[in-house]
Amino acid sequence: xxxxxxxxxxxxxxxxxxxxxxxxxxxxxxxxxxxxxxxxxxxxxxxxxxxxxxxxxxxxxxxxxxxxxxxxxxxxxxxxxxxxxxxxxxxxxxxxxxxxxxxxxxxxxxxxxxxxxxxxxxxxxxxxxxxxxxxxxxxxxxxxxxxxxxxxxxxxxxxxxxxxxxxxxxx
Numbered sequence: 194x195x196x197x198x199x200x201x202x203x204x205x206x207x208x209x210x211x212x213x214x215x216x217x218x219x220x221x222x223x224x225x226x227x228x229x230x231x232x233x234x235x236x237x238x239x240x241x242x243x244x245x246x247x248x249x250x251x252x253x254x255x256x257x258x259x260x261x262x263x264x265x266x267x268x269x270x271x272x273x274x275x276x277x278x279x280x281x282x283x284x285x286x287x288x289x290x291x292x293x294x295x296x297x298x299x300x301x302x303x304x305x306x307x308x309x310x311x312x313x314x315x316x317x318x319x320x321x322x323x324x325x326x327x328x329x330x331x332x333x334x335x336x337x338x339x340x341x342x343x344x345x346x347x348x349x350x351x352x353x354x355x356x357x358x359x360x361x362x363x364x
Contacts (some may be wrong), residue, residue, distance in 0.1 A: 199238035199308045203260050204307075207277070207300035207336075207341035215298040215345055221360040224287040225259045231283060231296065234306050235267055238348045239279070245269055260286040271337050274330075275304045279345070295351060300345050302338055 206213045212353065250264040265281040277293060278301050285294030306322060307312050 195269070201306040201308055205302050205338060207338055207345060208334070213303060215234055215349055216306045217298075217356075219285070219294040219296075219359070221356065222287070222290055222292065223359060224285040224292035225261060225360065226295075227285065227294050227355070228261060228283060230262060231281065231352070234282065234348060234351050235265065238351055239269055239344050241267055241269055245265075258286045258288050258292065258296055271340075272333075273308070273331045274306060275302065275334065275337055275342050277302050277337075277344075298345055298348065300341050302334070302341050305335060335360040
């Protein structure tokens with residue numbers, strides 16, 4: 194990740210076609226158990242450390258049913274200029290007998306070039322950077338986008354297996 198005051202940023206959705214996001218819905222017993230399972234699956238599937246994961250919003254309430262809502266960001270560096278930023282929105286409610294949960298996954302890939310110095314803001318530098326990007330780095334970004342899609346697809350399949358196991362175990 195580039196730490197710069199001024200930077201040129203390019204952002205691409207990992208899934209080019211609409212909807213661009215992945216939504217998983219669970220209906221069954223114990224939806225409140227999904228939060229920990231999702232957190233562990235993010236670490237496993239994306240090979241992420243705890244420091245790569247940040248909870249932005251977390252709400253948990255219990256009355257007749259347990260209601261929960263969380264937003265988790267995964268920030269995974271791919272190289273010096275590019276990283277994946279994946280947002281997971283988790284919400285649900287339920288009891289041990291029944292409930293529902295929704296997981297929305299929004300994956301994007303960002304490439305950032307610093308533009309702090311006079312040299313980095315010069316026209317000649319921009320020409321060289323554009324040439325380097327188009328000749329060498331563009332294919333790398335295409336590969337990273339494919340890698341991002343693969344990670345999300347594996348995560349989606351893992352969650353579908355978890356949904357099935359939860360229904361078999363508690364249903």
